[in-house]
Amino acid sequence: MTEQRREWTVFSAKCPSRASLARIANKWTAMIVILLHEQPLRFGELHRQVDGITKKVLVDSLRALERDGMVEKDDVHYRLTPLGRTLHDPLRALQTWAESYVDDVQQAQERYDEAADNRLLGVAEANLD
Known part of the structure; x- marks a missing residue:
């Protein structure tokens, strides 16, 4: 008997892959996986x-990663499982992107904040008229 593979999508609220994505997308998870x-x-x-x-x-993150099968612990060390190792390349790519584009993101944030301040100032001035 051949088992059929189910189709999962993170866009469905009931899909368990959504919980996996939430765990993986967590900043602490990314740093832990990259280090391990x-x-x-x-x-x-x-x-x-x-x-x-x-x-x-850190304890909560490591326990969650253990539960999900991505990290294992012996007496004193934490290490990635084979499943956890599959996360390294995508998370390292995100790290590289974040470090490469931090200046661009900060500039965009400054422009946005300045425009928002100007909009608020314009509303305040209009209310004075």
Whole structure:
């Protein structure tokens, strides 16, 4: 008996792939996967290398990745599973994009904020008339 592969789509609210996408798209997940791709790490090493993450968030993220089959833990080290390793290239590409275009994004944000301020100023001036 051949098992048919189901068709999944993240655009369906009931599709479990949506939860996977939410986990993968999380900034902490991306950083953890990229770091663990290089080598297995202890919790403390991960915590030191991911600036700004709290211990609670790191614990929660690692547990979620373990549950999803992307990370495994032995006595002291966390490492990517074969499934987790498949995430490295797409997440590294996102990291590269984010680092390459941060100046462009910041400039766009400044232009947007300035235009929004000008619109608010225009409304305020119109109300004074």
